Amino acid sequence: MxxxxxxxxxxxxxxxxxxxxxxxxxxxxxxxxxxxxxxxxxxxxxxxxxxxxxxxxxxxxxxxxxxxxxxxxxxxxxxxxxxxxxxxxxxxxxxSSTSPGSDRRVAKPRLSHAATHAVPAFAPRSRLPHKSAAFITALPALDAFPMAQWARLSARHWRKDRDHVTGYGEPYGLSRLRSAIARQLNASRGIKCDPEQIFIFNGAQHAFAMISSMLVNPGEPVWFENPGAIGARNAFIATGAALVPVDVDEEGICVEDGLAKAPYFRLAFVTPSHQQPLGHVMSLSRRLALLQAAKDADAMIVEDDYDGEFYYGDQPPPTLKSIDTQDRVIYVGTFSKSLFPSLRLGFVLSPSSLVGSFERMFSAWHSGVPTASQAIVADFMDEGMFATHIRTMRQIYRERHDTLLEAAKELEGAMKVQACRSGFHAVGFLANELSEQDIVKRAEAAGVITSGLGRYALAPLARQGIVLGFGSTSPDDIRKGVCTLRKILL
Known part of the structure; x- marks a missing residue:
């Protein structure tokens, strides 16, 4: 008209x-x-x-x-x-299409191997948490983060010389941050290293993807804990690695099971300090057996120490890297748990033999992490705020862990929540007649978010259970969440 x-x-x-x-x-x-x-x-x-x-x-x-x-x-x-x-x-x-009712022919692009083969194999990650609730996993106690100190450091950084804050940063990571991380690893995790071995990434999953693309050819076997960390699992799948599900028990990854399934593996991925998601600490005998298996297969080991700072047992769980005399362990850490997830900041401690390879990979296609994030974290560590924050968080997580265990006594007979020594999640094993998928759905409908153990598994598990995050949940909300679960389970 x-x-x-x-x-x-x-x-x-x-x-x-x-x-x-x-x-x-x-x-x-x-x-x-x-x-x-x-x-x-x-x-x-x-x-x-x-x-x-x-x-x-x-x-x-x-x-x-x-x-x-x-x-x-x-x-x-x-x-x-x-x-x-x-x-x-x-x-x-x-x-494009012309008249109504005519056939519309849209070009169908040819997809990559990752899109056609890897994507269907990915474990679902649609429920990345944004706010606290019982029993969200992977979210730290954001309510206790010292935001005022962080804001002060941030403002100070942005007042510096423009060339310093707005230009391209150092390719391998800010030197001050690399040095601060090396000192922290030495003091708190018993790992002696040089700052030149530290490389800064956009989070741990970015690090896993680069490690896999650098060391694993498509189709080569990679030992992977079953159940195991979802983010790392997807990163290795995306690069074409053939993941071998290796059983996990109270002592950690079962090396004998791995050797029976793939004796000549290329890489092994483990979470020895706090197994994700079961929470076990790998025993010394298993650590030594894993290092020997890697030596025999001429393989490397990726150690994901995603929440190792937050121990509240008698002694901090040791790292695999600290007893690695063969220089085969690639140690990966993240600030998503120790500070906050949106920071998107992780790091790799490279074996000396791989430093040159990491440098070439970074120089070729990795343009680095925003300088501002690195500089603020470096100041946060250098001025002692990081150590103070970690001590505070240990006390908070101990309190919330103990609250969960005490409240979960009401669930005995239907679910047994396992105690842990570090981190901010625990596993509740279900009675044989219960279905974890059914429990997860009913809990979500009632406003309680949990994850089934099967979500973390590459191969079927012998036991069913749910993962209960307590890091971002107040003691009162933990008790309310347990009451909701009680109505569902009993």
């Missing part, structure tokens, strides 16, 4: 209470009309005054939106004649 003043565009709706600017809303509304075919090539738009009056916005707003569409080539401005729909759109529409 047309009139002398141009096409009627009163279908465009403007919400002046919305966060998006009015000029942007108008621009997007006009653009949608142009691309959808509501306006034909050659149609004239109303004068800017007329359009402003019809829609209820200022003429300046209309001119701004139209100028943007003219610059994109969707509209043509003709001096003395007005503004018209560009003829370029006619060719665009000929490439």
């Amino acid at each position: 047309k009139r002398r003043a141009g096409a009627l565009l009163s279908s465009i709706r403007i919400d002046k209470a919305a966060d998006r600017r009015v000029s942007v809303q108008l621009y997007m509304g006009l653009r949608e009309l142009l691309l959808s075919g509501a306006l034909s090539p050659g149609d004239r738009l109303p004068a800017t005054r007329t359009l402003a009056s019809e829609i209820g916005v200022s003429r300046t707003t209309v001119i701004d939106a139209i100028d943007r569409l003219v610059s994109e080539g969707l509209l043509e401005s003709r001096v003395g004649a007005g503004t018209y729909v560009s003829n370029v759109l006619a060719a665009q529409r000929n490439l």
Whole structure:
């Protein structure tokens, strides 16, 4: 429908209470009309005054939106004649579907191996937590984070020289942060290393992906704990590794099971300080057996120490790296648990023999982690705030762990929650007649978020259970969550 003043565009709706600017809303509304075919090539738009009056916005707003569409080539401005729909759109529409009811042929792109083969094998990660609730896993006690100190350090960083804060950072990671991490590993985890062995990543999963692409050819076997860490599992699958599910018991990964399934493995992934998700600490005999198996197969070992700082037992669990005399262990750490997840900051302690390889990989295609994040964390560590924060968190997690165990006594007979020595999740093993999938669904419907052990498994497990995160949940909410589970289980 047309009139002398141009096409009627009163279908465009403007919400002046919305966060998006009015000029942007108008621009997007006009653009949608142009691309959808509501306006034909050659149609004239109303004068800017007329359009402003019809829609209820200022003429300046209309001119701004139209100028943007003219610059994109969707509209043509003709001096003395007005503004018209560009003829370029006619060719665009000929490439897409034409009349209603006609066959629409859309080009089907050829997907990569990862998209066609790896993606269906990924474990689901759709439930990454954003806010605390019982019993969300992988989320630390954000309510106890010293935000005021962090804000002060952040403001101080942004007041520094612009070349320092806005340019490209050091390719392997900020030198001050690499040094601070090396000192921290030596003091708290018993690992002696040089800052040059530390490489900074955009989180631990990024590190796993680079390690896999650097060391594992597609189809080569990688020992992987069953059950095991989902993020690492997906990273190795994405790069084409053939994951070998290796059983886990109270002493950690069962080396004999791994040798029976794949004696000539290329890589082994383990969480020895706090097995993910079962919570076991790998025994010394298993550690030595794993190191021997790696030597015999000429393989490397990836140690994921995702929450090793948060021990609250008598002694901190030792790292595998601290007893590695063969330089075969690649140690991976993260600040997602010790600080907060959105920081997206992790690191790798490389064996001396791989430092050159990491440097070449970083120089070739990894442009580094934002300097600001690294600088603030470095200051946080250098000024003693990190150590203070870790001590505080240990006490908080001990209290919440003990609260969960005490409250979970009400569930005995249906579920037994296992005590742990570190971290902020525990496993509740279910009675034989109960289904973990059913429990997870019913709990979620009641507002309690849990994860079934099967979600972490590459191969079927002998026992069923659910993983209960308590790090981000207050003691009162832990008790309320257990009450909800009691109604479901009993």
